[in-house]
Amino acid sequence: MSQRSNRxxxxxxxxxxxxxxPPERITARVIAEESGAxxxxxxxxFGSKDELVTAAVIEGLDRWLAExxxxxxxxxxxxxxxxxxxxxxxxxxxxxxxTGLAKNFVGALAKAQHDPGIRRLLAxxxxxxxxxxxxxLGLGDDQAGEDAAGLALALFDGLLFQELLDPGxxxxxxxxxxxxxxxxxxxxxxxE
Numbered sequence: 001m002s003q004r005s006n007r008x009x010x011x012x013x014x015x016x017x018x019x020x021x022p023p024e025r026i027t028a029r030v031i032a033e034e035s036g037a038x039x040x041x042x043x044x045x046f047g048s049k050d051e052l053v054t055a056a057v058i059e060g061l062d063r064w065l066a067e068x069x070x071x072x073x074x075x076x077x078x079x080x081x082x083x084x085x086x087x088x089x090x091x092x093x094x095x096x097x098x099t100g101l102a103k104n105f106v107g108a109l110a111k112a113q114h115d116p117g118i119r120r121l122l123a124x125x126x127x128x129x130x131x132x133x134x135x136x137l138g139l140g141d142d143q144a145g146e147d148a149a150g151l152a153l154a155l156f157d158g159l160l161f162q163e164l165l166d167p168g169x170x171x172x173x174x175x176x177x178x179x180x181x182x183x184x185x186x187x188x189x190x191x192e
Contacts, residue, residue: 006037006045007041007045010035010041010045010052011056011059014031014055017031018056018057018060018104023104023107026053026091031049033069048188049110051156055103057105059124061097061101061105061125063127065088065129065132065133068087068090068136070160071090072090083137085177087152089172094175099164101161102160103164106164108122129147129153131145132149137149139152
């Protein structure tokens with residue numbers, strides 16, 4: 001088995017673990033068994049089990065973003081408000097199937113404060129996703145577009161984290177639309 005396919009098998013096996021196991025049950029041994037890989041290959045390819053889980057989380061988030069992009073593919077990019085609304089609906093509709101991914105993302109964020117490898121992986125993931133989100137939402141390909149994408153990611157991630165704590169904190173559908181209108185009004189009044 002080549003190094004590339006072994007690395008890929010580890011990512012795929014970890015993604016399957018993220019879908020079905022709580023974070024505390026995702027051990028290096030479980031990942032190796034799920035991946036059909038040697039336990040030592042985790043350290044060889046990723047440095048640690050935590051870095052492998054983080055790499056898999058980033059891959060999962062990238063796939064989720066690609067899934068959203070496919071769903072928005074037919075909408076004109078010159079209508080960012082429409083694309084944003086549809087993106088919010090798509091995130092809401094697919095959020096539950098990505099709960100394991102979200103929980104492990106939160107765990108990776110917490111570990112990143114003390115692990116430079118995990119921090120580097122996550123920062124690289126955000127640097128890659130900001131332009132992709134800017135393109136997806138029609139925000140532009142300049143710095144302001146990427147900054148707006150960072151704000152959109154913060155909104156979606158923040159709501160995801162809140163819903164993990166209590167499903168009653170979810171803001172979706174008409175509530176999301178009303179909240180966006182309120183924010184636009186408040187922000188527009190402050191700019192004038």
